[in-house]
Amino acid sequence: MISFEIPDKVRNAVTLMTMVGENMMRPVARYFDDHEHEVPWDYINMMHDANKQMGGGGFVPSTDKPKKAEGEAPKKEGPRVAYQRLAYSAEALSWGDAALYLCSPVGLLGAAAVAATGTPEQKQRFLARFAGDKPVLDGMALTEPHAGSAMPADVRTTAVRDGDSGVLNGEKIFVTGAHKALIDTQGFLVIWATIDASAGRAGVRPFVVEAGTPGCTVTKLEHKLGIRASDTGSVVLQDCRIPFDNILGSPEVEKKTTEGFKGAMATFDASRPMVAASAMGIARATLETLKELLAQNGVTLRTGIPRSRMTNIEREVADMEIQLRSTWLLILKSVWMMDEKKPNNLEASMGKMRAGDVVVRITQKAVELLGPLGYSREHLIEKWFRDAKVNDLYEGTGQINRLIIARRILGYGRRELA
Amino acid sequence: MFGFEPNEEQKMLVDSVQRYALNDLRAAAHDADEAGELPPALVKKGWELGVLQASIPEAYGGFGDRSAVTGVLAAEELGYGDLTAGLAVMAPAAYAIPILVAGTEEQKKSLLPPVVEGDWKPYVSAFVEPNLDFSAADMRTTAVRKNGSYVLNGVKTLVPHAANAAGLLVYAALDGKTQAFVVPPKSAGLKIGDREAWCGLNALPTHKLTLEGVTVPADARLGGDAGHDPQPLIAATQVAAAALAIGLAKAAYEYSLAYAKDRTVFGVPIAQKQSLAFMLAEMATDIEAIRLLVWEAAWLLDEGKDAAHAAQMAILGASDTAMMVTDRAVQLLGGHGYIREHPVERWMRNGRGVPNFPGMAMV
Numbered sequence: 001m002i003s004f005e006i007p008d009k010v011r012n013a014v015t016l017m018t019m020v021g022e023n024m025m026r027p028v029a030r031y032f033d034d035h036e037h038e039v040p041w042d043y044i045n046m047m048h049d050a051n052k053q054m055g056g057g058g059f060v061p062s063t064d065k066p067k068k069a070e071g072e073a074p075k076k077e078g079p080r081v082a083y084q085r086l087a088y089s090a091e092a093l094s095w096g097d098a099a100l101y102l103c104s105p106v107g108l109l110g111a112a113a114v115a116a117t118g119t120p121e122q123k124q125r126f127l128a129r130f131a132g133d134k135p136v137l138d139g140m141a142l143t144e145p146h147a148g149s150a151m152p153a154d155v156r157t158t159a160v161r162d163g164d165s166g167v168l169n170g171e172k173i174f175v176t177g178a179h180k181a182l183i184d185t186q187g188f189l190v191i192w193a194t195i196d197a198s199a200g201r202a203g204v205r206p207f208v209v210e211a212g213t214p215g216c217t218v219t220k221l222e223h224k225l226g227i228r229a230s231d232t233g234s235v236v237l238q239d240c241r242i243p244f245d246n247i248l249g250s251p252e253v254e255k256k257t258t259e260g261f262k263g264a265m266a267t268f269d270a271s272r273p274m275v276a277a278s279a280m281g282i283a284r285a286t287l288e289t290l291k292e293l294l295a296q297n298g299v300t301l302r303t304g305i306p307r308s309r310m311t312n313i314e315r316e317v318a319d320m321e322i323q324l325r326s327t328w329l330l331i332l333k334s335v336w337m338m339d340e341k342k343p344n345n346l347e348a349s350m351g352k353m354r355a356g357d358v359v360v361r362i363t364q365k366a367v368e369l370l371g372p373l374g375y376s377r378e379h380l381i382e383k384w385f386r387d388a389k390v391n392d393l394y395e396g397t398g399q400i401n402r403l404i405i406a407r408r409i410l411g412y413g414r415r416e417l418a
Numbered sequence: 419m420f421g422f423e424p425n426e427e428q429k430m431l432v433d434s435v436q437r438y439a440l441n442d443l444r445a446a447a448h449d450a451d452e453a454g455e456l457p458p459a460l461v462k463k464g465w466e467l468g469v470l471q472a473s474i475p476e477a478y479g480g481f482g483d484r485s486a487v488t489g490v491l492a493a494e495e496l497g498y499g500d501l502t503a504g505l506a507v508m509a510p511a512a513y514a515i516p517i518l519v520a521g522t523e524e525q526k527k528s529l530l531p532p533v534v535e536g537d538w539k540p541y542v543s544a545f546v547e548p549n550l551d552f553s554a555a556d557m558r559t560t561a562v563r564k565n566g567s568y569v570l571n572g573v574k575t576l577v578p579h580a581a582n583a584a585g586l587l588v589y590a591a592l593d594g595k596t597q598a599f600v601v602p603p604k605s606a607g608l609k610i611g612d613r614e615a616w617c618g619l620n621a622l623p624t625h626k627l628t629l630e631g632v633t634v635p636a637d638a639r640l641g642g643d644a645g646h647d648p649q650p651l652i653a654a655t656q657v658a659a660a661a662l663a664i665g666l667a668k669a670a671y672e673y674s675l676a677y678a679k680d681r682t683v684f685g686v687p688i689a690q691k692q693s694l695a696f697m698l699a700e701m702a703t704d705i706e707a708i709r710l711l712v713w714e715a716a717w718l719l720d721e722g723k724d725a726a727h728a729a730q731m732a733i734l735g736a737s738d739t740a741m742m743v744t745d746r747a748v749q750l751l752g753g754h755g756y757i758r759e760h761p762v763e764r765w766m767r768n769g770r771g772v773p774n775f776p777g778m779a780m781v
Contacts (some may be wrong), residue, residue, distance in 0.1 A: 001421035002428075002487050004714045005721075079419045304726060305732065307773070308551040322711070322735040325728075330703070330711035333422045350703040399696075406695035409702050410679060416690050 004329075010085045014363030016087050018052070021096020026380075032229035033099060033383050037221055040103055040229055048105045048135035062271050064367075082203040087277040087331060094281025098387045100174060101278060102377075103137065105185065108418065109176065110138030110208075112271045113190040117206050117248040117263035126188060126208060135209075136187035139390040140267070141172035141235055148174070149400040152264045153201045157193040157237060164244050168193055168215070168237040178218050180234030182258055186211045189235065190248065192264060201261035206248040226386030228295070253264035266347070272348040272395050273334045276355035279391035280328050283359040285385045287320050290366045293373055315363055323358045330354060346408045353401035356392030357395040363388040422710070428488050435467055435492045439499025444669075444761075450621035451692040451764055456503055464496070464507035465538035472720070473511070473781075474518060479491035479531030484518060486654060486716035488512060489781025490661035492665050494709070497665025502621045508779035509578045510534075513587045515654060515780040516598050520646035525637070533585070536755035540579035543587040544627045545600075545655070545777020548575040554596060554652045554776065556588075559629065561590040561597060563638075568592070568599060568639060570632040578778060580610050580625035587640075588629065589648075598640045607632040616718045618767030643740035650774070654719055654731035659775040660712045660729075660736035664705060669738045670765040671701045678750050678762075694750060701743045708735040716781060733776060740769035 006014075024043055032040050093101040102108070109131045114126045129136050147154045155169025168191060181187035188210045193201035209216050220234040249263055294301065294313065301314050310318065331351035337344035365384040367374035374381045392398045407417050424432060442460055450456050469492045474480025489511075496504030514533045517525055533541045547558055559572025570590050580586070583603045589596055601608065611626035640646050675698050678689035688694050710737075715728035744766040748755035755762045 001423065002713055002717060003419060003421040004717045005419060007419045081419065084420060228664060237730050304555055304730065305552050308552065309553060318731075318734065322708075322731045322738075325709035325731060326711040326735055329714060332420060332708040333706075333710060336420050336422055347706070350706060353699070354703050354707060400698045402696045403692070404704060405612075405699035407694075409675065409698060410689050411696075412690070416687075417692070417695055 004034040006082070007079070007081045009081055009092060011087050013085045014088050017092035018095070019046070021092055025093070025096030025100045028382060029100065029383065030377070032099060036067070036223060037231055039180065042327050043100050043133050044105050044348050051106045052131055071251040080390055083273070083335040083348055084332065087273055087335040088278040091273045091281040091284070093284045094278040097229070098278055098282050099227040099229035102227060103180060105135035105137050106136055110181065110190045112274070113206055113267045114248060115138050116266040116270055119249065122245070124250055134185065134317055135183045137177050137180045139175050141174065141175040141178070141189050143174045145171060145173055149382045149397060152173040152204045152261060154191045155189065155194045155204055156197060157191055158197060158209060159193040159195050160207060165241045166244060166247055168207060168240040168242065170237050174222070175233045175235050176230060179221060179231040179236050182211045182216065182218055185355035191237065202258050204264060204417050205260040206263055207242055208246040208248060209240060209242055210246070212241055213242060220337065224239040225389060226383065227390050236244055256343065262401045268396065269345050269348045270338060272352040273338070274330045275391060275395040276351040279359040279388065280324065280331065282384050282388050283324050283362045284390070286366045286381060287324060288381070289381060290369065291317065293370055303308070313369060316369060320365065321364050323362065323396050327354045327358045346405060348402040349396070349401040353398050353405065356398045359388040359391050377392045424491055428491055429487065431469070432491050432495055433566065434496065435469065435495040438467055439495045440463055442756040443496070443499025443503045443637060446614040447456045447503065447764065448761065449505065455623070456506055456621045460503060461472065462538055470511045470514060471534045473512065474530055474534050478518070479534045480609060482650065484515065485780045486590070486657060486719040487713065489543055490657055490712055490716045493661035494665040494668070494767060498663035498669045501662050502619050504780050505578060505619070506622055506664070510531065510538065510541040512543040512655065512780045513780055514679065516543070516651050517638055519591060519654070520640040522599065522642045533590065539584040540582055541585040542578050542580065542583050542637060543589070543777055544557065544574035544577040544580070544586050545572065545589050546774055548573055548626065553643045554601045555648070557591045557596055557624070559588070559590040561592040565709065567633050567635050569577050570599060570601070571636065572628045572629050572721050575614065576774060576778060577627045577775055578624050580627055581613070582714070585589040587716055590764040592645070593630065599634055600640070601632060602635055605632050611669070616771065619772050624726045628682050629631065649726050650719060655776045655780045656733040656779040657712055657715045657719065657772045658779040662775065662779060662781070663736040663740040663769065663772040664709050664712055666765055666769055667705050667743040670744045670762055671698070671705060673762060674698070674747035674750040696749065699748055699756050704739050704742060708739045711735050737772040740772050744769040
């Protein structure tokens with residue numbers, strides 16, 4: 001069936017997250033941009049309470065069906081909308097403020113990796129903590145100083161088995177929320193490491209390193225162009241010992257298969273639409289504010305006229321609307337596919353690639369069209385322009401996503417198209 | 419709930435239209451373009467797929483109910499085969515669907531059965547005007563009330579098969595509001611111009627139509643005295659043209675992709691070069707995203723919701739996509755793309771015209 005009717009569950013989430021965005025995020029967005037690395041506790045605590053009230057368990061939908069007692073009639077299920085709701089929530093919160101959204105103690109990238117690669121027991125253990133007494137944050141560590149897009153195939157962080165433990169050594173950089181996950185809260189990071197550096201992608205495994213684990217240090221916080229409320233840290237692992245059952249997925253850790261690598265890719269299939277959705281939140285906020293500022297300054301935007309009759313600004317805005325809506329629908333399709341358990345690798349990369357392009361173009365244009373108003377820190381437009389760019393970089397640059405899409409549509413592997 | 423998959427019935431229809439598009443339309447397109455005419459049997463066969471007939475209820479001679487979503491799915495396949503022939507096959511829809519949507523019970527009962535019963539006949543609509551700033555909501559062709567009749571004056575362009583039209587639907591501004599009128603092709607004051615020549619659409623005969631004091635009775639106005647809301651008609655014709663454009667873009671994308679995998683340079687297929695592979699990635703993504711915009715606009719129409727803005731976005735987005743994709747398809751073929759032996763230059767010529775095609779088809 002082809003339908004564009006927003007489900008009630010999703011609509012309610014949007015209403016709630018929009019209220020949060022309006023009341024808890026917009027008013028402090030500028031402050032936390034000016035005070036890089038200050039922890040937005042009011043927002044974090046409020047989101048933690050809200051998440052608990054909504055049943056906890058974090059934002060990441062569990063992929064496991066609830067266990068049924070024997071003889072019990074199968075529960076009637078409505079359509080699955082968990083990932084659709086998640087994307088709409090990410091969009092609405094990022095409409096509030098994308099940097100603060102990244103400080104949400106609800107299970108973001110680390111939780112996505114757990115959901116994509118963990119055993120049922122591990123999902124239960126790690127995802128349940130988002131509903132605990134105190135807020136916790138999570139993160140995922142993939143990039144290393146020598147490589148970004150080549151991850152995780154080119155991973156150098158090592159994991160060695162020692163009795164009932166795994167011992168990690170290496171350095172990770174650009175870890176979103178590292179400080180909040182490991183220092184400010186009792187959270188965790190999912191660290192991608194190799195059990196055999198010579199095995200390439202067959203050696204890759206995801207490991208959960210919890211806050212307070214000896215040998216794991218946050219060594220540096222980056223100073224960034226945008227998303228300043230969200231810390232970006234370097235993490236050094238020095239003989240960092242973790243329990244064996246913190247290795248996500250197959251317990252046969254020493255058998256060299258590409259399961260771990262595939263897990264990383266599965267994580268991306270789930271996480272890229274969320275990054276794309278977040279980008280769309282920034283783009284929508286920018287477009288709405290652009291229209292408001294134009295109206296306040298006496299610029300009227302007419303609708304229902306052909307391009308040949310439009311002013312330059314009308315045409316720019318009309319093009320922005322087309323880009324925004326079509327990209328949102330593409331992202332929506334990619335998360336609908338997740339909910340329908342259809343492979344969405346191609347669509348996830350398409351949505352992410354296009355969202356990165358679109359949010360960058362819309363925010364850059366908005367600053368331009370508003371002249372000194374757009375460039376001024378009096379308004380949030382210039383901040384959104386700075387926040388936007390990261391969406392074309394993290395969770396796969398626009399170029400790496402083009403490569404993925406190209407390989408998919410051409411039926412090529414990495415040998416044919418490097 | 420959201421859904422992004424055609425239902426079983428729609429899939430069957432898409433399958434049969436796609437077979438026709440590839441086996442018949444695509445096969446005939448080059449020669450038709452060169453000869454400047456479509457084989458009548460080709461159009462007849464497309465008509466017999468019954469896309470329009472299935473949109474008209476039994477009471478008016480058809481065998482189904484209108485669905486704009488189903489319509490855009492079929493239109494995309496026609497555009498995928500050959501946009502020019504697709505416009506010919508769909509031309510009667512641009513006459514019949516406005517009557518179905520906006521007509522009175524009498525108008526539907528009397529006007530629809532002759533269109534949908536029997537073979538394809540040139541029932542067409544006159545919508546576009548030969549001005550650079552043509553606007554569907556602000557037409558220069560006028561209708562004025564006079565002694566219980568309407569008098570029409572103005573000039574229309576891109577009217578397909580006007581020279582031998584079986585029926586004409588003419589849009590004109592009545593007190594500034596766009597309204598559609600059923601105009602008998604032999605009316606006094608109606609002048610059919612010579613066949614027009616365009617950058618593309620070579621196989622489709624279109625004509626200018628000059629209306630000089632053409633007088634039609636009161637019941638020629640769709641909806642009778644009360645008239646009708648023109649917006650849903652404008653939206654439905656915009657999404658139809660947009661869907662045809664998406665099909666054309668898909669054809670150009672697939673053709674150039676296959677070519678890029680086959681053509682070698684420096685010992686490897688050119689598709690193995692990132693500079694070209696990334697072009698294809700962007701073409702595929704654009705088509706996918708804008709297609710959803712077209713679907714959403716069609717869905718809004720089916721739900722009876724305001725589709726004006728969505729349909730405008732759909733036609734603008736699809737026009738841009740058709741141009742971007744066909745231009746790149748020509749580029750991917752290099753010099754060969756410029757040669758008429760390959761279809762990509764034809765798709766580029768036809769694709770450039772898309773912003774002018776609303777009015778020629780409807781879903």
